[in-house]
Amino acid sequence: MNAIEVRHLTRRFGAFTAVNDVTFDVAEGEIFGFLGANGAGKSTTIRMLCGLLRPTSGSAVVGGVDVSRDPEGVKRRIGYMSQRFSLYEKLTVDQNIAFFGGIYGLSGERLADRRAFALDMAGLRGRESTLTRALSAGWRQRLALGCAILHEPPIVFLDEPTGGVDPLSRRRFWRLINELASGGTTVLVTTHYLDEAENCQRIAIINAGRLAAMGTAPELKAQFGGGAPQPTLDDVFLTVVQQGAA
Ligand SMILES: Nc1ncnc2c1ncn2[C@@H]1O[C@H](COP(=O)(O)OP(=O)(O)O)[C@@H](O)[C@H]1O
Ligand SMILES: [Mg+2]
Structure with a gap:
């Protein structure tokens, strides 16, 4: 059973093709990594x-819903953490949670439960009244994740969630991603930190x-490691990008 099915997905902006004939599937509960340089077409x-x-052409079915036919239906079934900071900086932690809870139609006991979940997950107990802009980047990213999954979506899209976050917070964030996935949530995450991609089941x-390569980290290393004794994802990335440029 696939959570995401993408076929020949293409997007042009005028004469420029930002996403070119991309095809892939993501299984339910999988952590799928999207790796690429700036401007590659991830966002x-x-x-x-x-x-x-x-889309300009091609198709994508997310949670059983066609994104072209029913974009609103897709939005209800997913969580999305955009690349640019997605919280309201002038609101407090609690106000952000209440705001996003409202967007997702949560109220009463459910909202209270999910608020508690988000506060615990982000490690923000005791900071409910802190202005979001006063939080460190790592805390803000964890709060942004909490707000993106308040409605318990089965599929979550995280666009460079760890950009500009210190290494310790990055590791902590990846623990949260792993917990989500082990609870059955499907996660599609973009990054340009190659070490992070090791946490993904497939990349x-x-x-x-263009989709230049796809597989598990060991598969990619075997195929694109360039014969290095212990190839890293950096080696893989370099080989794939050079092949694409050739
Ligand atoms: N709305 C837009 N209009 C024109 N070009 C765009 C638009 N959005 C993105 N692009 C271009 O598409 C390419 C891919 O962008 P993006 O998907 O943001 O890349 P990534 O997220 O991998 O850094 C870039 O060259 C970018 O300038
Ligand atoms: Mg991007």
Whole structure:
């Protein structure tokens, strides 16, 4: 059973093709990593999968819903943490949770439960009244994740969630991703930190809008390691990008 099915997905902006004929599946409960340099087309792909941007051609089915036919239906079934900071900086921690809870139609006991969950997950107990802009980047990212999953979506899209976050907070964030996935949530996450991609069950490398390679980290290392004795994902990435440029 696939949570996400993408076929020949393409997005053009005028004459420029940002996402070019991309095809892949993500299984339920999988952590799927989307790896690529800046401008490769990661965010554009995610925005199409979240029902926020219309594909030029091709199709994507997310949680059983076609993103072109029913973008609103997709939005209800997913959580989305955008690349740019997605919280309201002038609101407190609690006000942000209440705001996003309202967007997702939560109230009463359910909202109280999910608020408690988000506070615990982010490690923000005791800081409910702190202004969001006063939090460190790591805390803000954990709060942003908590707010993105208040409605317990089965599929979550995280667009460079650890950008600009210190290494310890990055590790802590990845523990949260792993916990989500072990609870059955499907996670599609983009990053340009190659070490983070090791946490993904499968990795897709996107280069200049095209899906240039896909597989588990060991598979990619065997195929694109360039014969190094113990190839890293850095070696893989370099090989794939050079092949794409050739
Ligand atoms: N709304 C837009 N109009 C024109 N070009 C865009 C738009 N959005 C993205 N692009 C271009 O598409 C390419 C891919 O962007 P993006 O998907 O944001 O890459 P990534 O997230 O991998 O860094 C970039 O060259 C970017 O400038
Ligand atoms: Mg991006």
